[in-house]
Structures are given as C-alpha cells and as structure tokens.
Amino acid sequence: MITILDYSVNNLRSVQKAFEHLGHQTQVTSDADEIARAEKLVLPGVGAFGEAMRNLEAKGLIDPVVAHAQSGKPLMGVCLGMQLLFDWSDELGVYSGLGILGGGVHRFTDAPDLKIPHIGWSGLTFPRESKLYHGLENGEMTYFVHSYHVQPEDPSIVAATAHHGQTFVAGVERENVMGAQFHPEKSSAVGLRILDNFGKL
Amino acid sequence: MPAKRIIPALDIKDGRVVKCVQFENMRDAGDPVERAAFYDQAGADELVFLDISASHERRDIIAELAAKVCEEAFIPFTVGGGLKTTDEMASILAAGADKVFINTSAFQTPDLIAQGAERFGVQCMVVAIDAKKRGDDWEVFLHGGRTPTGKGAIEWAREAEAKGAGEILLTSMDGDGTQAGYDLELTRAVAEAVSIPIIASGGAGTIDHIYDALTYGKAEAALVASVVHYGLLSIGEIKSELKSRGVEVR
Numbered sequence: 431m432i433t434i435l436d437y438s439v440n441n442l443r444s445v446q447k448a449f450e451h452l453g454h455q456t457q458v459t460s461d462a463d464e465i466a467r468a469e470k471l472v473l474p475g476v477g478a479f480g481e482a483m484r485n486l487e488a489k490g491l492i493d494p495v496v497a498h499a500q501s502g503k504p505l506m507g508v509c510l511g512m513q514l515l516f517d518w519s520d521e522l523g524v525y526s527g528l529g530i531l532g533g534g535v536h537r538f539t540d541a542p543d544l545k546i547p548h549i550g551w552s553g554l555t556f557p558r559e560s561k562l563y564h565g566l567e568n569g570e571m572t573y574f575v576h577s578y579h580v581q582p583e584d585p586s587i588v589a590a591t592a593h594h595g596q597t598f599v600a601g602v603e604r605e606n607v608m609g610a611q612f613h614p615e616k617s618s619a620v621g622l623r624i625l626d627n628f629g630k631l
Numbered sequence: 632m633p634a635k636r637i638i639p640a641l642d643i644k645d646g647r648v649v650k651c652v653q654f655e656n657m658r659d660a661g662d663p664v665e666r667a668a669f670y671d672q673a674g675a676d677e678l679v680f681l682d683i684s685a686s687h688e689r690r691d692i693i694a695e696l697a698a699k700v701c702e703e704a705f706i707p708f709t710v711g712g713g714l715k716t717t718d719e720m721a722s723i724l725a726a727g728a729d730k731v732f733i734n735t736s737a738f739q740t741p742d743l744i745a746q747g748a749e750r751f752g753v754q755c756m757v758v759a760i761d762a763k764k765r766g767d768d769w770e771v772f773l774h775g776g777r778t779p780t781g782k783g784a785i786e787w788a789r790e791a792e793a794k795g796a797g798e799i800l801l802t803s804m805d806g807d808g809t810q811a812g813y814d815l816e817l818t819r820a821v822a823e824a825v826s827i828p829i830i831a832s833g834g835a836g837t838i839d840h841i842y843d844a845l846t847y848g849k850a851e852a853a854l855v856a857s858v859v860h861y862g863l864l865s866i867g868e869i870k871s872e873l874k875s876r877g878v879e880v881r
Contacts, residue, residue, distance in 0.1 A: 441727075441729075443698070443701060443725070443726065443727045444701045444705075444727045444729075447701050447702045447727065448705055450702075451702065451703075451705070476752065477751070477752055478752070545632070545826060545827065545828055545851070547753060547754045547797060548633065549633065549754055549797065549798065549828060550633025550634060550636055550676075550828075550851065550852075551633050551634040551636065551676055551881045552633045552634065553634075571634060571881040573676075573706070573707055574633065575707075575729070575754045576754075577754075594632070594633070613707070615705060616705060616706055616707045616729065617705070617706075618671055618705050618706050619705075621705060622705055
C-alpha cells in the first residue's frame with residue numbers, strides 16, 4: 431500500500447492514478463494516524479514552498495512525515511515534495527522545510543536566453559546506482575516544471591542530475607528517503623518505471 | 632534547454648474528440664481518453680484539449696474529462712476553452728490537468744492571468760493568442776478569431792508575460808487548418824519579444840514546417856492537429872526526423 435499525503439496540492443490525483451495504473455494499491459490521506467501507519471509514503475507537491483509548509487503544519491503533518499523518514503520506511507518526495515524534504519527554501523521569502531535532508535532550495539540563476547520556470551523534458555544523468563532510478567539509462571528524459579532546485583549539503587545523496595543553464599539535482603536518495611524534482615507521473619514510460627521502482631520497494 | 636516538444640491538440644465538443652480518424656489498435660477514435668493514451672504511447676510530449684462545447688454543463692464535462700485523461704495518459708496536458716474564473720481553472724487542475732489556457736478572458740481581464748499565476752503558479756498559466764497578419768505586424772483576435780482587437784500580438788504577448796503567463800500558445804489564424812506551414816515570422820517575432828516559451832500553432836502540414844518553427848521560429852514546442860489526427864504523419868516519424876536534423880527531442 432502506497433500512502434499519498436494530501437495537503438491541498440494539485441498533482442496528487444495524477445500521482446495516485448499513475449501508481450494505480452501500475453497495479454499498486456494507494457490511499458490518499460491527511461490523517462496523522464494513517465500516515466504513522468503508512469508503509470510507503472509519497473509527498474507530492476506543486477506550488478509554493480512556504481504555503482505548502484503552512485498547509486503541512488496546519489494539518490499537523492510535519493511530525494508524522496519526519497517520523498516516517500526516521501523509521502526507515504520508504505519516503506518519496508515529488509517535485510515540491512522533494513524540495514520540502516530539505517532544510518529551507520528562499521522561494522518568495524525564506525522558509526524552513528522538513529529538515530529530513532540537509533541543504534537548501536534555490537531559484538535558478540537568471541541568464542540570457544534561460545527560460546525560467548524550467549518547463550519540459552530534460553535528460554537525466556545518474557552519477558550512481560540507486561533504488562529509485564534503478565534500470566534507467568543516462569539520457570532518458572523526464573518532465574520538469576520548476577523554478578527552484580535543491581542543493582544538498584551531502585553530494586553523495588544525489589541520485590540524478592539534469593541540465594538547465596547549469597547542472598542541477600534532479601533526484602536524491604539517502605537510504606529510505608528519495609525524491610524526484612521532475613514529475614514521474616507525467617513522464618510517460620520512464621516516469622512509470624520510477625514509480626514502479628518505489629512501489630516495489 | 633529542455634527538449635523541443637510535439638503537442639497534439641484535440642478539439643473537444645460535448646466530451647468527444649472532433650476531427651480525427653481511426654487508427655489500428657484504437658477502439659474509439661472519438662474518445663478523448665483513449666486518444667490521449669494513444670498519443671502518450673506514440674511519444675507525444677504533451678496534449679492540449681480545446682473545449683469548444685457551448686452547453687451549460689461544459690465545465691463539469693471538461694473537468695471530468697481531465698480526471699479520466701490522467702488515469703490513462705501519463706504526460707502533461709493543458710485544458711482550455713472559455714475559462715473565465717480561477718475557480719473554473721481550479722476544478723480542472725484539481726482533476727489532474729497540468730495547465731490551463733485562457734484566451735479571450737485573459738485579454739479582456741488581464742488580471743485573470745495574475746490571479747491564476749498567484750493561485751496556481753505561472754507554470755499553470757498558458758495564455759493563448761490568436762493572431763492574424765496585418766501589414767508589418769499581427770493583430771490579436773478574440774472569440775475564436777471572430778473579434779479583432781486592434782492590438783498587436785507582440786505587445787499583448789509582452790503584457791501577458793508581465794501579468795504572469797508561463798507560456799504562450801500562439802496560433803496563426805492565417806495558417807490554422809491550412810497545413811501550409813506555421814507563420815514563422817510571427818512565431819519568431821513573439822519568441823524574441825518574451826522570455827517565456829512559445830508553443831507554435833496553426834499550419835503544421837509537414838515535418839519541414841515543424842522543424843522550421845522549432846529552429847528559425849524559436850518556438851519551444853509545436854502544436855500539431857490534423858496532420859497527426861488524420862494520420863498523415865506519426866509522432867514517431869516527426870521525432871525521428873527532427874532528431875536526425877539535430878533538434879533535441881525526447
């Protein structure tokens with residue numbers, strides 16, 4: 431069973447339907463007790479960092495998510511959901527994140543001809559083997575929509591990178607905690623493979 | 632830069648696809664959900680649904696459509712056609728659409744772009760512009776091309792960007808439906824005037840047209856309709872030919 435955290439974000443339904451398409455059972459919940467019992471937890475996310483953290487806090491979900499990460503059970507953040515795993519973000523102010531992974535979230539640096547947000551399909555590079563990205567080959571493309579990207583303190587947690595004016599972190603994995611900056615639920619067959627890797631953990 | 636995108640556009644009336652032919656392995660070419668899954672598997676990078684229904688229940692039908700599409704197709708999709716409020720946009724996005732596009736309502740109430748951008752993020756807000764050649768520039772038309780505005784497309788594109796548009800879906804009314812090629816000068820002029828991505832639309836008939844729009848025209852994406860719906864070209868053919876000519880595609 432894959433538990434998808436509901437904290438008023440939009441891509442939740444797409445994530446759920448993609449898992450179901452792959453034959454995985456899902457539940458969508460914002461109930462702290464159900465989250466405490468979750469086997470595999472997915473933190474989806476679209477929107478602004480500060481507002482997402484406010485929603486999590488208002489629903490009393492910060493502690494259950496952090497506890498889940500500490501328990502060693504699989505946790506995946508998607509897009510903003512991955513950013514929330516980090517210490518802080520400077521999106522529209524400075525906001526604290528969940529602090530599960532060390533590091534910050536920063537905007538792409540403006541440059542001539544660089545379109546921000548980064549919207550579209552970009553190729554992934556895998557610096558190391560990981561559970562989430564198992565079986566994928568360098569160059570396979572996934573769908574991104576974001577203006578901000580994570581900068582982990584510990585470079586060894588980087589599981590995938592992509593390029594948009596600069597090389598940035600597209601995926602992370604530290605033991606049971608993993609994430610994707612792109613949208614696997616919108617990345618066709620490659621994205622489904624990644625979700626299936628998580629679902630089969 | 633991200634890969635250049637090929638985006639089939641589907642016109643939807645009362646929940647059914649308008650204009651299309653049956654392909655092998657397709658049970659019902661008029662079913663938008665099956666159609667969406669077909670184009671996902673064929674390698675399309677995104678989908679655009681234009682709702683042209685006139686019925687009062689259209690909002691519910693189109694939100695229901697968005698909900699069903701994301702059960703079968705796992706690529707981004709944009710929905711638009713007559714949207715006037717951020718609440719209407721919210722129901723479509725909550726159902727699983729990735730973006731909405733607005734056209735006439737954005738022109739008449741430019742703050743609607745800002746309200747949508749604030750509520751959903753600029754990445755969700757696509758402003759569609761229908762433009763027609765007028766001497767040395769291009770004029771914006773509303774209501775599906777029936778109402779001239781007197782305003783130039785470049786000026787409006789700049790304003791839309793300033794209000795918070797994340798992308799511009801730019802249709803050449805002169806090219807639309809002709810399969811005679813995109814208006815490359817229009818596409819290039821608008822692409823150079825703004826820093827947000829341009830989706831070229833209107834006139835795709837050959838791979839050359841698409842290649843030109845994505846290179847000379849400086850578009851980030853090419854909308855295709857009849858040329859793929861009627862099976863004249865497949866997404867796979869378009870992609871492999873673009874790739875062989877050095878265009879980065881998925």
